Amino acid sequence: MNNMKISALAAMLIGVSATAVSAQMVDPTTPPASPKFEAQGEPVFVKRSDIFEFMALDNYNEPDFVKAFVDAGKLPLVAERLPKEPMVYKSSNMPDGIGNYGGVMRHVIGGRPEGWNFWGGQSQGWGGIDIGLTECLTRTGPLFEVDPSDLEPLPNLAKGWEWSEDGKTLTVHLIEGAKWSDGDPFDTEDIDFYWNDIVMDPEVTPLMGASQGTYSNANLEIVDASTFKMTFDTAFPEQVLYAMAYGNFCPGPSHVLKPAHPKYGGESYESFRNAFPPEQLGFPVMGAWGVVEYRPDDVIVLRRNPYYWKVDSDGNQLPYLDEMHYRLSTWADRDVQAVAGTGDFSNLEQAENYVEALRRSAEADAPARLAFGPRTIGYSVLPNLSANGWGTPDERGHAVRELNRDLNFRKAISTALDRERLGNSLVKGPFTAIYPGGLYAGTSFYDEASTVYYPYSVETAKHYFEEAGLVDTDGNGFVNFPADVMGGEDVNMTLLAQSDYSTDKNLAEGFVAIMEEAGLKVTLNLLPGKDYDDARYSGRFDWHVYRNTSEMITVVQNTTQLAPVGDTTALQHRANDAGEMDLLPWEQEMADTVNAFIASRDAAERIDLMKQYQKLHTENLYSVGLTAYPGALIINKRFANIPAGAPIFMYNWAEDNIIRERVYVPTDAQPGYELHPGTLPSPEGPVTAG
Ligand code: GLA
Numbered sequence: 001m002n003n004m005k006i007s008a009l010a011a012m013l014i015g016v017s018a019t020a021v022s023a024q025m026v027d028p029t030t031p032p033a034s035p036k037f038e039a040q041g042e043p044v045f046v047k048r049s050d051i052f053e054f055m056a057l058d059n060y061n062e063p064d065f066v067k068a069f070v071d072a073g074k075l076p077l078v079a080e081r082l083p084k085e086p087m088v089y090k091s092s093n094m095p096d097g098i099g100n101y102g103g104v105m106r107h108v109i110g111g112r113p114e115g116w117n118f119w120g121g122q123s124q125g126w127g128g129i130d131i132g133l134t135e136c137l138t139r140t141g142p143l144f145e146v147d148p149s150d151l152e153p154l155p156n157l158a159k160g161w162e163w164s165e166d167g168k169t170l171t172v173h174l175i176e177g178a179k180w181s182d183g184d185p186f187d188t189e190d191i192d193f194y195w196n197d198i199v200m201d202p203e204v205t206p207l208m209g210a211s212q213g214t215y216s217n218a219n220l221e222i223v224d225a226s227t228f229k230m231t232f233d234t235a236f237p238e239q240v241l242y243a244m245a246y247g248n249f250c251p252g253p254s255h256v257l258k259p260a261h262p263k264y265g266g267e268s269y270e271s272f273r274n275a276f277p278p279e280q281l282g283f284p285v286m287g288a289w290g291v292v293e294y295r296p297d298d299v300i301v302l303r304r305n306p307y308y309w310k311v312d313s314d315g316n317q318l319p320y321l322d323e324m325h326y327r328l329s330t331w332a333d334r335d336v337q338a339v340a341g342t343g344d345f346s347n348l349e350q351a352e353n354y355v356e357a358l359r360r361s362a363e364a365d366a367p368a369r370l371a372f373g374p375r376t377i378g379y380s381v382l383p384n385l386s387a388n389g390w391g392t393p394d395e396r397g398h399a400v401r402e403l404n405r406d407l408n409f410r411k412a413i414s415t416a417l418d419r420e421r422l423g424n425s426l427v428k429g430p431f432t433a434i435y436p437g438g439l440y441a442g443t444s445f446y447d448e449a450s451t452v453y454y455p456y457s458v459e460t461a462k463h464y465f466e467e468a469g470l471v472d473t474d475g476n477g478f479v480n481f482p483a484d485v486m487g488g489e490d491v492n493m494t495l496l497a498q499s500d501y502s503t504d505k506n507l508a509e510g511f512v513a514i515m516e517e518a519g520l521k522v523t524l525n526l527l528p529g530k531d532y533d534d535a536r537y538s539g540r541f542d543w544h545v546y547r548n549t550s551e552m553i554t555v556v557q558n559t560t561q562l563a564p565v566g567d568t569t570a571l572q573h574r575a576n577d578a579g580e581m582d583l584l585p586w587e588q589e590m591a592d593t594v595n596a597f598i599a600s601r602d603a604a605e606r607i608d609l610m611k612q613y614q615k616l617h618t619e620n621l622y623s624v625g626l627t628a629y630p631g632a633l634i635i636n637k638r639f640a641n642i643p644a645g646a647p648i649f650m651y652n653w654a655e656d657n658i659i660r661e662r663v664y665v666p667t668d669a670q671p672g673y674e675l676h677p678g679t680l681p682s683p684e685g686p687v688t689a690g
Helices: 003-014 018-022 064-071 129-133 141-145 188-199 239-243 254-260 269-273 331-340 351-362 395-404 407-416 419-426 458-467 502-517 529-537 585-599 603-619
Strands: 052-054 087-089 104-109 158-163 169-174 219-224 227-231 289-295 299-304 310-312 323-328 345-348 368-372 377-383 492-498 521-527 543-547 624-629 632-636
Touching: 104 331, 104 345, 129 289, 129 299, 188 219, 188 227, 188 254, 331 345, 331 351, 331 368, 331 632, 345 351, 351 368, 351 502, 351 632, 377 502, 395 407, 395 492, 407 458, 407 502, 407 624, 419 502, 419 624, 492 502, 492 529, 502 521, 502 543, 502 624, 521 529, 529 543, 585 603
Parallel strands: 087 310, 104 323, 492 521, 492 543
Antiparallel strands: 052 087, 158 169, 169 227, 219 227, 289 299, 299 323, 345 632, 368 632, 377 543, 377 624
16 A cells, blocks of 8 residues: 555544645755765956957967978968967966977767768767867856856957947957968858858758847848847847857858858758768868868867967967867766776766766876866756647647646656655765756855755655546556546656766666656656757657756856747747747746846846746746756866866866867877877868978
8 A cells, every 4th residue: 555545544544634634745845955065176266358368469389290381381371370360368367377289188978970060950979079179259168267247258259249339239240360270261251151041041950959049039230251240129138148159159161061051052951961971071160170080989080270260378379289089989988088097088977987986086196187066967857848739749748748737747746756866876975966956056046045846755746646637546556647538548758868878867767766656657768869869859758857058057158048938949848830839827937037137237136037037947847856966077187277176067068168279288298199190180181291
């Protein structure tokens, strides 16, 4: 006999009313305090202008082997390759000062490159490879060290911008005279193509899903070769500047992409997407390194971009590192190799690996440094809240969506969830914290009093299942649909999760087991990264396990993802094929709150709006939090200029946060890891000066 039945029976026997039974229910409260976990290394806050400036220097330097290309007449002079005013990193902000050339960084990644067409929607395999190949109009990764009073995105390809007086026009100035890695000028032709033929073309979905909504429904107009304007219906939508950072406004080389686009003679959208396969070497980049070798399931090798547009304050063209490797392996292997010293870098984020990684890193001869940061790695399960056809559900799917839209059902799931056990099943110790969902504890917009937590109580869950009309009518231990829905069969909810990460898999399996104990049948749909993304972006799930992105930490980045403010901004609720949304009243309120936040420039009002948001989100269980824990950056000890307190994840991943173009290996510490010495990337593969 289960607990609910026992208490119902007891109530009958002693003749108390049903209300007295429900008094055993556990009420929502604020979340329990997280176990103390000190981050190792705090960032030293600086102003944005302390990091770099755009200016012309008298002299520029380059590595000797690149100079040999110039001497052989194969490259223009370095001063001609650089923009008029390159980005100049200030040595005062470099943790170890001006660096030297040479050196290799060996990454290991779990993804695989589909091709180089990020703009057509292709992934390069993650783990920092796309972060290094593309450069974006603004940059946010390094903001972890920016003084909160000076918080605004860093300029990057956009060297400046200004708002009109009414705040409805944003004028953006690009860096002038910068070039792609093949020497073609970077200018507003690239912006024009990105905007009109990627973002605004309904047939194209760029990798991270940027749409007009991402940019507060801007209209974009080119002014001249280095200037464009965006106009808005609302005043000062400053989130747009964050949206211009990594993931979104990172333009591609229009001179190469355009001819493959169907509007300009390309065969089809499908052929456009696949026009630049991984085998194609030397695809033009604005990033510090370009591809010179690809061996499937083995390695991708990148060499320095001779046209890179950033220098240090001594005029040395960046990057310092000549070569980058991306070993094509698994995410778990990234941790193992970084700790063992056969790889150089890992974001330690799969909690199952913590104990072993910590043990080895504590040894005196450990090849890598390991430093924990704030608790910003977190997982949630997200309900599909669309009842009007997003993802074309079948009859069962429809019935589950209707349940998902019932707060009682979501409360049942949250109260059925033993989060402590789930967290401890990943790793024991002070790492994991109970996470109710919504903004993370310890982040700047978090407010405990506005956070509603539905604690674990199987009895309470049973009560909520009943309130949602779900009872175990056939006595097999699982709740059934009401008789008039799906023939009254067992409710069977599918849970989509990604199979590339052990943590995602373990959490999903734990969730299934815990739900079964509470009487809800859940079927797991485990898919590899790419298929998982396709399924969740197109709404083919009942619930899905989600590793949260930066909006839950920073609020100001990915702000539009906090609520269904546009047709495609939310992960739990998107428009159907006809472009219609069917928001529940509280979802609408959440969206209005987020829009008000975006429209407000008043700090106190913004804080207040985020309190309202957090309340709406957590009280209504827009997402059901699973666990949150700190991640650690593992980096080989030979690297210099790694900023203190660089978190593995905040505005962006550590691959961006540590500013890799400034990282170097002191000359006397360079082992012979180079695979393509003396070469530069080109469309013909690696080329040498001789
Ligand atoms: C994957 C990894 C992260 C990080 C990102 C970078 O998602 O899991 O740790 O490396 O790629 O895009």
